[in-house]
Amino acid sequence: MKVLLVFAHPERxxxxxxxxxxxxxxxxxxxxxxxxxxxxxxxxxxxVDREDFPSLAPSEKLQVAHASGREFASxxxxxxxxxxxxxxLRADVLILQFPFWWFSMPAIxxxxxxxxxxxxxxxGVGEQSETRWGDRYGEGTLAGKRAMLLVTTGxxxxxxxxxxxxxxIEDLLFPINHGILHYPGYDVLPPFVVHRVDRFDEASFAPVxxxxxxxxxxLSSTLPIPYRKQNAGDYHIPTMELRTGLEQAGLSGFALHSxxxxx
Amino acid sequence: MKVLLVFAHPERxxxxxxxxxxxxxxxxxxxxxxxxxxxxxxxxxxxVDREDFPSLAPSEKLQVAHASGREFASxxxxxxxxxxxxxxLRADVLILQFPFWWFSMPAIxxxxxxxxxxxxxxxGVGEQSETRWGDRYGEGTLAGKRAMLLVTTGxxxxxxxxxxxxxxIEDLLFPINHGILHYPGYDVLPPFVVHRVDRFDEASFAPVxxxxxxxxxxLSSTLPIPYRKQNAGDYHIPTMELRTGLEQAGLSGFALHSxxxxx
Numbered sequence: 456m457k458v459l460l461v462f463a464h465p466e467r468x469x470x471x472x473x474x475x476x477x478x479x480x481x482x483x484x485x486x487x488x489x490x491x492x493x494x495x496x497x498x499x500x501x502x503v504d505r506e507d508f509p510s511l512a513p514s515e516k517l518q519v520a521h522a523s524g525r526e527f528a529s530x531x532x533x534x535x536x537x538x539x540x541x542x543x544l545r546a547d548v549l550i551l552q553f554p555f556w557w558f559s560m561p562a563i564x565x566x567x568x569x570x571x572x573x574x575x576x577x578x579g580v581g582e583q584s585e586t587r588w589g590d591r592y593g594e595g596t597l598a599g600k601r602a603m604l605l606v607t608t609g610x611x612x613x614x615x616x617x618x619x620x621x622x623x624i625e626d627l628l629f630p631i632n633h634g635i636l637h638y639p640g641y642d643v644l645p646p647f648v649v650h651r652v653d654r655f656d657e658a659s660f661a662p663v664x665x666x667x668x669x670x671x672x673x674l675s676s677t678l679p680i681p682y683r684k685q686n687a688g689d690y691h692i693p694t695m696e697l698r699t700g701l702e703q704a705g706l707s708g709f710a711l712h713s714x715x716x717x718x
Numbered sequence: 719m720k721v722l723l724v725f726a727h728p729e730r731x732x733x734x735x736x737x738x739x740x741x742x743x744x745x746x747x748x749x750x751x752x753x754x755x756x757x758x759x760x761x762x763x764x765x766v767d768r769e770d771f772p773s774l775a776p777s778e779k780l781q782v783a784h785a786s787g788r789e790f791a792s793x794x795x796x797x798x799x800x801x802x803x804x805x806x807l808r809a810d811v812l813i814l815q816f817p818f819w820w821f822s823m824p825a826i827x828x829x830x831x832x833x834x835x836x837x838x839x840x841x842g843v844g845e846q847s848e849t850r851w852g853d854r855y856g857e858g859t860l861a862g863k864r865a866m867l868l869v870t871t872g873x874x875x876x877x878x879x880x881x882x883x884x885x886x887i888e889d890l891l892f893p894i895n896h897g898i899l900h901y902p903g904y905d906v907l908p909p910f911v912v913h914r915v916d917r918f919d920e921a922s923f924a925p926v927x928x929x930x931x932x933x934x935x936x937l938s939s940t941l942p943i944p945y946r947k948q949n950a951g952d953y954h955i956p957t958m959e960l961r962t963g964l965e966q967a968g969l970s971g972f973a974l975h976s977x978x979x980x981x
Contacts, residue, residue, distance in 0.1 A: 465767045466780040501764035502826040504728045517729040558897035562829030563765040613957035620958040634821035694876035695883040709885050
């Protein structure tokens with residue numbers, strides 16, 4: 456398989472850097488091709504602005520979705536963005552690796568999403584009708600591919616547990632897993648999360664590295680998070696509200712959008 | 719009161735720009751002082767990197783929390799970051815205004831959080847003991863102040879409803895409201911959210927503007943989201959898990975961390 460690893464940590468000589476090496480080594484040892492987008496090393500531009508839209512006249516107002524769709528359609532996106540889109544199209548699996556800063560991704564990675572996810576590429580795709588609301592949430596440009604997060608946190612695992620003060624880690628990651636990865640079509644694998652990384656030593660590293668190697672060996676067989684597909688009948692169109700009675704008793708919020716019964 | 723409005727939209731001549739004008743005009747008409755951080759106009763640097771830490775030797779590894787705490791303690795943060803911290807300390811109310819891109823804030827605003835929220839300023843504050851886990855979640859540098867989000871989305875309100883496919887808007891905003899605003903101490907007001915902004919015309923603008931003016935007039939009286947304070951006895955220390963039996967029946971996930979009974 457072809458794997459794209461997007462790396463968003465400012466220090467190569469870090470736990471994140473070491474985990475990246477472990478992942479790549481294991482993937483390559485099993486015959487996969489790995490491509491890396493090291494956002495800091497590439498000097499990735501984070502903020503969406505007028506410079507991203509070469510066709511935009513100086514007198515024209517910037518409407519991001521419109522401008523983005525126009526450049527995408529005319530193949531006039533900036534070379535850095537076009538190159539990342541090509542990488543996404545080539546890769547069978549996408550891994551986003553980042554430290555969890557303020558309960559989300561670092562700005563440089565958010566800026567990769569904001570800029571690479573053009574209208575016509577990651578959204579604004581597909582026909583709208585009485586039975587479809589475009590191609591999104593399980594359908595779209597990147598459908599048939601897999602994606603997963605590799606995340607480190609400074610906090611205690613318990614603080615991210617179902618009753619933990621930060622909120623459950625799976626809910627904190629939902630805007631990314633569901634809203635950024637499932638949206639343009641990916642099947643999303645459970646994340647690989649490492650906690651309390653500021654306290655790491657050699658003894659704590661070994662089992663984590665082994666767990667990561669195991670995840671890299673099973674990228675193609677791990678069951679994805681069972682997010683519901685938008686156009687498979689579970690949602691009312693056009694309100695896109697989940698039909699009543701489909702969920703397990705007692706579930707609400709983000710959990711509604713997974714179908715863990717497999718039904 | 720003193721109000722700081724952090725504006726994170728790349729186009730001044732936009733609905734966001736118009737809402738910003740409405741908010742400021744109303745605040746000033748009622749005797750408030752408004753300061754604006756217009757991140758695009760300021761050319762705000764989004765990515766945390768070595769340049770943020772002048773004391774870091776070229777041979778030294780970058781550990782962000784450590785480096786950030788050191789510069790904060792020695793008052794050697796870069797001038798752009800120090801200036802934003804001063805603004806936060808001066809303001810009684812913080813408003814973050816941004817378009818909701820990929821279910822979170824634009825990269826430039828995330829980079830404002832990542833860089834301005836130094837260790838020792840927004841985290842790593844307060845003593846840890848058997849009865850306290852530092853000053854966070856309702857306590858800390860910014861305690862006693864209020865904050866709120868002013869957010870625009872391109873999507874339908876129904877898609878963000880309790881059963882909507884995107885997930886409920888209040889849950890999607892929890893990582894920001896609770897994790898970024900409540901964390902360093904703010905009382906967090908309910909967000910002001912405007913949907914379907916790509917379809918706006920004069921007729922749809924008027925009621926939204928009036929709603930926003932009302933919120934600006936009531937900044938000091940609006941009841942905050944009743945997030946639980948970390949050190950008030952609701953959480954086990956050090957696991958910071960909510961004690962059982964405190965929540966309303968049927969609640970789980972993020973909702974556990976509000977006490978809507980007022981008890």
